[in-house]
Amino acid sequence: MSRKHILFAAIALLLLIFVPMGQKNYIIYVLTSWLMFSIAAMGLNLTLGYAGQISLAQASFMGIGAYITALVTLAGYHWVLGWIAAMGATFVIGLLLGYPALRVQHHFLAFVTLAFNTLVFLVLRNEEWLTGGSHGLVGMPRPDFFGISTGKNLEFYYFVLVLFVISALVFSWIVHSPWGRAFKALRENPVRAESLGVDTRRITLLAFAIGSAFGGGAGAIMTPLVQFIEPGSFGLIHSLKILLMVVVGGAGFYYGPMLGAAVVILLPELLRFTEGYYLMIYAAMVIVLMVYSPGGLIGLGHKIMARVRPKKEVRKDMAKGAQL
Amino acid sequence: MIRKLAMTTVASMALTSTAAMADVVIADVAELSGAGAAAGAVWHDGVKMAVEEINAAGGILGEKIDLKEYDSQTDPQNSRAMVQKAIDDGAYVLLGTVYSSSTVVNMLVAQQNGVPQITGSESPTITAKGNPYIFRTAFGAQKGLPKLVSYLKDGIGAKKIAVVWANTEFGKGGYDAFMKIAAEQGLEIVADVPTEQAQVDFASDVAKVKGSGADAIFVYLTEEESARFLIEADKQGVELPLAGDTVLVSQKVIDLAGGAANGAFGHVGLSAEAPVDAIKEMAGKFQAKYGYGADHNAIKGYIGAYVIKYVTEQIGEFNQEKFAETMHGLCLDAATHPGVLMDVCWDDTGEMSRESFLVEVVDNAQQISKTLPAN
Numbered sequence: 001m002s003r004k005h006i007l008f009a010a011i012a013l014l015l016l017i018f019v020p021m022g023q024k025n026y027i028i029y030v031l032t033s034w035l036m037f038s039i040a041a042m043g044l045n046l047t048l049g050y051a052g053q054i055s056l057a058q059a060s061f062m063g064i065g066a067y068i069t070a071l072v073t074l075a076g077y078h079w080v081l082g083w084i085a086a087m088g089a090t091f092v093i094g095l096l097l098g099y100p101a102l103r104v105q106h107h108f109l110a111f112v113t114l115a116f117n118t119l120v121f122l123v124l125r126n127e128e129w130l131t132g133g134s135h136g137l138v139g140m141p142r143p144d145f146f147g148i149s150t151g152k153n154l155e156f157y158y159f160v161l162v163l164f165v166i167s168a169l170v171f172s173w174i175v176h177s178p179w180g181r182a183f184k185a186l187r188e189n190p191v192r193a194e195s196l197g198v199d200t201r202r203i204t205l206l207a208f209a210i211g212s213a214f215g216g217g218a219g220a221i222m223t224p225l226v227q228f229i230e231p232g233s234f235g236l237i238h239s240l241k242i243l244l245m246v247v248v249g250g251a252g253f254y255y256g257p258m259l260g261a262a263v264v265i266l267l268p269e270l271l272r273f274t275e276g277y278y279l280m281i282y283a284a285m286v287i288v289l290m291v292y293s294p295g296g297l298i299g300l301g302h303k304i305m306a307r308v309r310p311k312k313e314v315r316k317d318m319a320k321g322a323q324l
Numbered sequence: 325m326i327r328k329l330a331m332t333t334v335a336s337m338a339l340t341s342t343a344a345m346a347d348v349v350i351a352d353v354a355e356l357s358g359a360g361a362a363a364g365a366v367w368h369d370g371v372k373m374a375v376e377e378i379n380a381a382g383g384i385l386g387e388k389i390d391l392k393e394y395d396s397q398t399d400p401q402n403s404r405a406m407v408q409k410a411i412d413d414g415a416y417v418l419l420g421t422v423y424s425s426s427t428v429v430n431m432l433v434a435q436q437n438g439v440p441q442i443t444g445s446e447s448p449t450i451t452a453k454g455n456p457y458i459f460r461t462a463f464g465a466q467k468g469l470p471k472l473v474s475y476l477k478d479g480i481g482a483k484k485i486a487v488v489w490a491n492t493e494f495g496k497g498g499y500d501a502f503m504k505i506a507a508e509q510g511l512e513i514v515a516d517v518p519t520e521q522a523q524v525d526f527a528s529d530v531a532k533v534k535g536s537g538a539d540a541i542f543v544y545l546t547e548e549e550s551a552r553f554l555i556e557a558d559k560q561g562v563e564l565p566l567a568g569d570t571v572l573v574s575q576k577v578i579d580l581a582g583g584a585a586n587g588a589f590g591h592v593g594l595s596a597e598a599p600v601d602a603i604k605e606m607a608g609k610f611q612a613k614y615g616y617g618a619d620h621n622a623i624k625g626y627i628g629a630y631v632i633k634y635v636t637e638q639i640g641e642f643n644q645e646k647f648a649e650t651m652h653g654l655c656l657d658a659a660t661h662p663g664v665l666m667d668v669c670w671d672d673t674g675e676m677s678r679e680s681f682l683v684e685v686v687d688n689a690q691q692i693s694k695t696l697p698a699n
Binding site for chain 1: 343357395398400401404408409412413425428429432453491492493495496497521627
């Protein structure tokens with residue numbers, strides 16, 4: 001990791017610490033929900049952006065994580081137990097969902113994951129004895145840590161910020177590790193990756209499992225954040241929303257999902273002054289972005305920088321290198 | 325160009341200064357987009373009309389209402405964020421949301437902050453949670469459905485019923501209430517068909533209830549889905565009586581179903597066609613102002629805004645805690661409080677009672693067949 005990278009991350013972290021101070025509850029709530037969705041989108045970025053496996057089931061993993069955490073905390077256990085259980089369960093389920101990915105690719109895989117999302121939604125809604133059905137689960141407490149409460153919105157924000165930083169560090173470690181390079185190799189050329197000794201089978205399953213565990217972790221945050229969960233919050237439309245975050249921000253870029261989540265959550269807020277038109281403007285902006293920059297906002301930034309920044313001038317006689 | 329700019333600046337300054345003079349902030353959090361827009365947008369128009377009237381008549385305790393609108397996008401989590409925002413913006417009382425699945429989420433925030441909330445939701449669970457800040461503008465399904473079940477049993481002599489319901493917070497609440505009452509009254513349920521929110525194709529659902537051997541069909545869906553169901557039932561030539569509550573025979577559904585709603589009947593808490601002069605007058609003004617007919621949601625929103633005025637004037641100050649305390653057990657009569665349109669009372673849970681009506685759809689309009697006493 002370069003020194004520039006670390007400096008940028010440090011400044012961003014300082015901003016995240018100071019920005020919510022003195023803000024109203026609503027702003028803090030929106031920021032917390034942005035951090036939470038960033039974690040979910042980070043997971044999908046690993047599966048989709050780095051490993052190239054499309055998944056339309058991220059919201060269902062959030063749902064599984066949220067319900068497990070809710071059931072654990074409602075039973076009187078500490079949130080941390082719920083969190084571990086949520087991430088563990090989603091890791092295993094993600095691993096299982098990864099198996100079809102070994103056989104089907106691209107849009108077929110999208111349909112497999114889409115079906116999985118619908119399945120989870122139906123289970124959450126119909127198994128009333130466990131999940132409360134359409135009425136959902138309500139009244140989950142916010143956790144205490146060594147006597148420090150996270151009950152107030154600002155306290156809860158810092159709690160989520162800590163989890164966000166942990167997730168971001170883990171994510172950074174993964175993508176910069178040999179695994180991360182194996183994920184990219186899988187995305188770029190699976191045949192070549194395999195010929196170089198990468199176990200593509202294991203890597204595909206891992207991409208799904210780790211990505212899903214991030215989703216489960218985000219779900220574990222949603223439970224005490226909203227303090228009410230119902231199946232409708234984890235439907236297909238929400239998986240598409242997380243996919244939009246990854247794609248708008250820039251799939252395969254480290255900061256892509258964080259930027260994307262910010263755009264998807266905050267932009268409708270900024271456009272709210274246009275009243276009835278904001279959803280139309282928002283939708284049009286997404287279409288324009290996708291047409292001009294399939295690499296998302298970070299891809300767009302790279303494009304602009306490449307134009308503005310003076311190019312390294314190669315000596316004409318050296319252009320062809322050793323051929324001369 | 326400069327002139328234009330100057331004009332715009334002056335105009336916007338004038339606008340902001342009027343907003344600054346308006347003192348009491350009332351927030352309307354409603355389904356202005358998404359699957360619930362057919363209900364939320366109408367509710368919001370009802371609220372707006374009442375607020376304009378109240379402001380024209382001098383406001384509340386001499387202060388003008390600054391009505392702020394928030395779009396929940398029919399998303400429970402977003403509605404929670406919007407309620408938080410409304411409270412941050414200094415809302416004195418909250419109006420909305422209409423969809424029960426949103427209200428059960430956002431009412432927690434209003435409760436935590438001690439802000440009274442007047443909702444248009446009808447799910448029985450809303451007032452069963454012991455929240456002292458929630459108040460209804462229309463009674464919950466558990467109050468209306470016994471009247472409908474008695475009518476199905478005694479009025480049309482039905483013994484076997486097919487039930488079509490929306491598998492959402494709203495639908496599940498009504499469904500549970502209906503099944504309980506139907507069992508008590510000895511009605512047999514021969515088909516039980518749950519449906520999805522925003523479902524488009526009802527062909528198989530209609531076929532199922534058609535072949536179930538039922539004497540009548542009970543339909544408990546939200547606006548757009550009700551209309552789609554009615555259209556499909558019409559297409560498949562279903563001759564059975566179609567019964568529902570407020571939504572099935574609401575003006576919005578009648579408009580959307582375009583003729584297919586004729587013959588449907590239901591028990592209605594509020595209707596623009598009710599034989600009540602105040603409601604007819606309100607509905608006339610609404611039609612003239614917005615160019616479409618008022619339905620129960622418009623009336624609920626209208627009443628909600630007036631309730632804020634009357635209760636505040638009764639306590640003589642803008643005090644949220646006193647507001648909630650006063651509303652528990654309060655009765656407002658329409659003679660001295662014309663904005664509530666009909667005599668109305670609230671109990672200790674925020675549940676309300678009022679006269680109601682049996683309605684049949686004839687020639688694309690509601691026809692009141694009977695007025696039922698408050699319970």
